[in-house]
Amino acid sequence: MAAILKNTLNRRSVLKGAAGAAAVGAMGSSFPMPAIAEETTWTLANSLRSVANPYHATFAKGGEDFAKSIGAKYEVLVTEGNSEKGIADIKALLQRTGGKLILNVDPNDSPDARVIVEEVKKAGGFVVTQWNKPADLHPWDFDPNYVAHMSFDGVPTAEAIANELFKAFGGEGGIVALGGILSNVPAIERKLGLDNAIAKTNGKVELLDFQPADWNEQKAFEITQAWLTRFGDKVKGVFAANDGMGMGALEALRQNGLAGKVPVVGIDGIDAAVAAIEAGEFAGTVAWDPLWTGGMGLAIPYAHATGKIDITKEGHEHREFYGTGIIVTKETVGAFKNNPPKVDFNDLWGKATGQIQYRG
Amino acid sequence: MYQMFLGGALRVKAAALAGGAWSKQWRRWAPVAVLVGLCIIIGLFNPNFFGGANFVRMLNTAAIPLVICMGVTFVILMGSIDLSAEGVIAICAVAASMLVANDFTGIAIGLFSVPAAILIGSLVGLLNGFIHVKFRIPSFMTTLGMGFAGIGLATAILGGVMVRISDSSFRDYLSLGRVFDIPAAVYIAGVAVIVAYVIQERTRIGRWVYAIGTDEATARNAGIPVDRTRIIVFGIAGAFYGLAGALSAAQIGRGHALISQDRLFTAITAIVVGGTALSGGVGSVLNSVIGVFIVIVLTNGMVLMGIEPYVQKGVQGLLIIAAVALALDRSRLDVVK
Amino acid sequence: MTTPVLEIRNVSKSFPGVKALDDVSFAINKGEVVGLIGENGAGKSTLLKVLNGIYQPDQGSIFVDGHPVTITSPRHAFDSGIAMVFQEQSVLPTLTVAENIFLGREEEFLRFGLLSKKRMNAAATKELAKVHLSVNPAMRCGDLSFADRQMVEIAKALSLDTRIKGHVTILLDEPTSVLEKREADLLFSIVRDLKSRASFVFISHRLEEVLEISDRVYVLRDGKSVKELESRDATVKDLHQLMVGRQLHHEYYREARQAVPSATTVLEVQSLTKSGSFSNISFALHEGEVLGIAGVIGSGREDLARCLAGHTPFDSGSLKVKGEQVHFSAAYDATAKGVGLVPAERKVEGLVAPFTVAENMTLAALPKFVSGFRIRFADENAVARQWIERLSIKTPSTATMVGSLSGGNQQKVVLAKWRIAGVNILILDHPTRGIDVGAKEDVYELIRDMTAEGLAVILLGDTLEEVIGLSNRVLVMRDGEVTATFEAAPGNKPAQVDLVSHMV
Structure with a gap:
């Protein structure tokens, strides 16, 4: 279950992408929007990995919402985990729109970001990148076309949700943790956040074992089963670096009659996790608000393109910034469901939480 | 632990050189020996391994891979390959979850969704076979494409969301419910193994699979309807994937396009480790059962022994190579590729 | 005049560049054993494959019990009462003895769609008893000896006898080439026993055997049926003469250009042995010489050629190239020493x-x-x-x-x-197989060119005529041993008959 998260690029997903293209081709790798009122000559597009996962599906929806609000043409480009396809589609769209393109892209892999930014600058369009980019690639070096880069800080997020887990079992005892693919940046950040949270308990919470389950629900299921054999009732809680793995762990607990007794936390805020929180089986998750990233990644460059703001005059904290993750727990889940986070397309940086930090 | 495996491999090589019936017998039983050896080693490190609860957990983990392997094994015995399992399982899991009470469709046919999933799976399988045979496209490409198409179709239907199953009896009968403290999925997998074994041993198709996998020209000369057999075998494989799809949906209570991620690799690893040759003609569904348990026990055991995650993949790789080396009669191979 | 149980009339079959069967007619009567002889490539196996439905004839017709039939597949042939024992074994090593015998014909053991192994094994035991083979029918054929597998193959063909009503014909394509004398005798006694129920077509290179078992013999040469004769009227010598046939064409083989080899030895072979293939082979090859090796399938000459070129190892003996002791562990070692092999399977090994x-x-x-x-x-x-x-x-x-x-x-x-x-040492394994006459002449010309430049050639010819015509010397092999050596200077070539008598 992968993950919405980044860089889960491996050989299989590339293979799958290659043909997924054919499969998804039928339904179109782009969704032309019926023009409600042709008020702008700009074409808007979100580029993402696959609408098969809930995060990107919602991300695409956010872009659509914004495009609708201004009556612009909107397209979704799908990489299917294939960098070449992603870049080729973007080039084709730049060609087709004559450079009048505003692009909100979640690059398949960090190095792709540089190529995409250079292509957009050459064509005279505007681009915002999400999550993945090389550390030395900065929007201000490509003024004005590279408008901004948005990300989420895995370290404080993971630390916060870990604390929710500790709270759920009383703050004392052993936990086990499922990580993402060892080399992924978000996987490393989230592990770091967990370690910080544990350190701050002064030994009250012990990390019994940490295993990477590669963002995979099934692997998480198998590993959790084995943990139950190895640690038995020493396991007081399960930390999962994303909701998919968390769901795998939860089903393993359910098979052993422990669902709802041993709390689980995840990250991403997928529907199933929110439902599990309501059922008292998950202690919490973090919702990324992809509706906001999907829309705002278009709203900011559009504001610049239409002269509302001059992005080159904005500070670095408005060019490379973290978004806000929403902690969802038993207490807040009702509010979260009833009042899903609203997106105000006029409040461009309202949910930004500081300039991006580059760690080691 | 590595040294023990390697030591075993070397002894076998010596035996193979010495030749004779003994080495043949050894090759036949090598996968069982590997499994027993693994269990003993893991049990020495962590006696919890031999606990009843752990066996139930391992059986439960093995249930779905077993069902998948039953299908893939027939195709491999026939000398072809089936890479469509993940896609077919995804379609069937999504279909099954949309047919029982759920939050996506208004349909709720309960357990009838299981035969429906099996039917859908076998139809996709037959299509695999038909394209492979009639258009003479290698099974590798046909099934690879079909697998991607399956995931694509599941994605297109769902548009990125998941189907949540609210039919608790569906989940109980297929996965969670227990008889003698053993989960339902294990019994279903057991029945699947028996059905596969009967097909292999007691039907014409079973015999013909071996004949085709060993030497297609001879099989044709003997009057075997080779093309029809191929199509049927892909259909049988699809039926097992359909069942695996229903079991997957019941296990996690949801249906989605990525439900079977990485299942195929595990299945093919298990089949090869179990001693079934990718070249066809050699092996058995029972070998695959052993292979699945080797893979499951190994995953379970490495967590139990607390082996560093970084080392686990290396151990897995070494084990695969060692197991294949033990089971394969390399003296018969002229060209290794 | 009784109707032949199986008859072919005016059958022709061509493959690219070769006319394998040219207007062949042939008949087998009830209870008769008919021998079929000819050199390699004379068309015997092609004829059998036409009868077995593996090849379709280009022209001509086939009659079973006087009715014209089109045999579309081996299964169809079987149902028409024709079974074949293949020269290359068709027993599948991964199946059991019983499964092999009844492969493709499992219907009779089905009950409610399931096979009864018990009944199948019992039926197989009966079939095995016919060939006096006492192996467990549940054993995998891969675990049997080569000769036992051959007997299973024969049992498989003979099972036709109990399964088809009416008269049956069994085609035996060199069934004895891998059998010991005792086993071959057993096979003959089985054939005689079954004559009341079945007719046999028997192909063998061992002409004595053919005369011993057959009632009549057909001789094929270059795809034509050249003679039909009663066994009791024929001698092995007659058959040799008929198989060899026409005179040599000096010009065809560029005999005038045949050089006298120099005295320099380029390759010296001493007591070369490979168990199961050949033993104790010794000869010397000189600069500019063509050394022919004659022998039937199973004589070991192909294996010898592959050993000389480093493709397979030999067990004992020594190999010297230009006086230097060499040991080839792979073909590239041989190439490095100047030895190359042009293999018979061009498409598989040569290109x-x-x-x-x-x-x-x-x-x-x-x-x-x-x-x-x-x-x-x-x-x-x-x-x-x-x-x-x-x-x-x-x-x-x-x-x-x-x-x-x-x-x-x-x-x-x-x-x-x-x-x-x-x-500079070239081993040619059937260099003219499957190519047309014009191209053959080009190859002959090339061989002469090469030897004129000092190359030494070892030739495994497609026909005896070719070997004799091209070679300076001819070694004759039988059952892995050199049985004779003939000098073959231009104008003083040995007769084919002389060679044949050392080959079989």
Whole structure:
């Protein structure tokens, strides 16, 4: 279950992408929007990995919402985990729109970001990148076309949700943790956040074992089963670096009659996790608000393109910034469901939480 | 632990050189020996391994891979390959979850969704076979494409969301419910193994699979309807994937396009480790059962022994190579590729 | 006049470049054993495969019990009462004895769609009893000895007898070549026992056997049926004469250009032995000499050729190239010492079909065309063009895929490859197999050219005529041993009959 998260690029997903293209081709790798009122000559597009996962599906929806609000043409480009396809589609769209393109892209892999930014600058369009980019690639070096880069800080997020887990079992005892693919940046950040949270308990919470389950629900299921054999009732809680793995762990607990007794936390805020929180089986998750990233990644460059703001005059904290993750727990889940986070397309940086930090 | 495996491999090589019936017998039983050896080693490190609860957990983990392997094994015995399992399982899991009470469709046919999933799976399988045979496209490409198409179709239907199953009896009968403290999925997998074994041993198709996998020209000369057999075998494989799809949906209570991620690799690893040759003609569904348990026990055991995650993949790789080396009669191979 | 149980009239069958059967007529009567003899390539196996439905004849018709039939497949042949024991075994090692015997005909053991192994094994035991083979029918054939597998193969054909009502015909394609004398005698007694129920077509290179078991004998030569005679009227010598047939064509084989080899020995073979293939082979090969090796299938000459070229190892003995003791562990060792093999299976072993003409030609000598990490394509092409001209290879360009050339031109590319590699001892295994007459002459011309330049050639010819015509000397092999050596100077060539008597 992968993950919405980044860089889960491996050989299989590339293979799958290659043909997924054919499969998804039928339904179109782009969704032309019926023009409600042709008020702008700009074409808007979100580029993402696959609408098969809930995060990107919602991300695409956010872009659509914004495009609708201004009556612009909107397209979704799908990489299917294939960098070449992603870049080729973007080039084709730049060609087709004559450079009048505003692009909100979640690059398949960090190095792709540089190529995409250079292509957009050459064509005279505007681009915002999400999550993945090389550390030395900065929007201000490509003024004005590279408008901004948005990300989420895995370290404080993971630390916060870990604390929710500790709270759920009383703050004392052993936990086990499922990580993402060892080399992924978000996987490393989230592990770091967990370690910080544990350190701050002064030994009250012990990390019994940490295993990477590669963002995979099934692997998480198998590993959790084995943990139950190895640690038995020493396991007081399960930390999962994303909701998919968390769901795998939860089903393993359910098979052993422990669902709802041993709390689980995840990250991403997928529907199933929110439902599990309501059922008292998950202690919490973090919702990324992809509706906001999907829309705002278009709203900011559009504001610049239409002269509302001059992005080159904005500070670095408005060019490379973290978004806000929403902690969802038993207490807040009702509010979260009833009042899903609203997106105000006029409040461009309202949910930004500081300039991006580059760690080691 | 590595040294023990390697030591075993070397002894076998010596035996193979010495030749004779003994080495043949050894090759036949090598996968069982590997499994027993693994269990003993893991049990020495962590006696919890031999606990009843752990066996139930391992059986439960093995249930779905077993069902998948039953299908893939027939195709491999026939000398072809089936890479469509993940896609077919995804379609069937999504279909099954949309047919029982759920939050996506208004349909709720309960357990009838299981035969429906099996039917859908076998139809996709037959299509695999038909394209492979009639258009003479290698099974590798046909099934690879079909697998991607399956995931694509599941994605297109769902548009990125998941189907949540609210039919608790569906989940109980297929996965969670227990008889003698053993989960339902294990019994279903057991029945699947028996059905596969009967097909292999007691039907014409079973015999013909071996004949085709060993030497297609001879099989044709003997009057075997080779093309029809191929199509049927892909259909049988699809039926097992359909069942695996229903079991997957019941296990996690949801249906989605990525439900079977990485299942195929595990299945093919298990089949090869179990001693079934990718070249066809050699092996058995029972070998695959052993292979699945080797893979499951190994995953379970490495967590139990607390082996560093970084080392686990290396151990897995070494084990695969060692197991294949033990089971394969390399003296018969002229060209290794 | 009784109606023949199986008859073919005026059957012809061609393969690209070869007319394998040319207007052949042939009949088998009830309870008769008919022998079929001829040299390798005379068309015997093709005829059997036509009768068994593996090949469809281009012309002519087949009659079973006087009715015209079209045999579409081996299964169809079986249902029409014709079963075949293949020269290359068709027993599947992964199936059990019983499963092999009844492969493709499992219907009779089905009950509610499930096979009864018990009944199948019991029925197999009965069939095995006919060939006096006492193995467990549940045993895998891969665990049986080669001769036992052959008996299973025969049992499989004989099972026809109890399964088909009416008269049956069983085709035996060299069934005895892998059997010991005792087993062969057993087979003959079985054949005699079954004569009341079945007719047999028997192919063998062992002419004494053919005369012993057959009632009548047909002799095939170059795809034609040249003689039909009663066994009791014939002698082995008659059969030899008939098989060999026509006179030699001196010009065809460029005998005038046959050089007298120099005294320099380039290859010396001492007591070479490979168990199961050949034993105690010794000879010397000289510069500019063509040394022919004659022998039937199973004589060991093919294995010998492969050993000499380093393709397979030998067990004992020694090999000297230009006086230097050598040990080949792989074909490239042999190439490095100047020994090359042009294999019989051109497409499998001699050429890389999807490569171009130029790429194939330089394959064995690639280091000569490499500077640093770069292949000098210009040089490669220049050399390829040179050889295309020299050997008059018909190809559109150096960049043509070799697989698209005709057989004769492919063979020339193989020869060019070894010449470019600087090979000076060339082993030719059936160099003219499957190529047309014109291309054959080109190859003969080439062999003369090469020997004139000092190359030494070991030749395993397609026909005896070819071996005798081209060689300076001929070794005759039988059952893995050299049985005779003939000098073959121009104008003083040995007769084929003399060779044949040492071959079989």
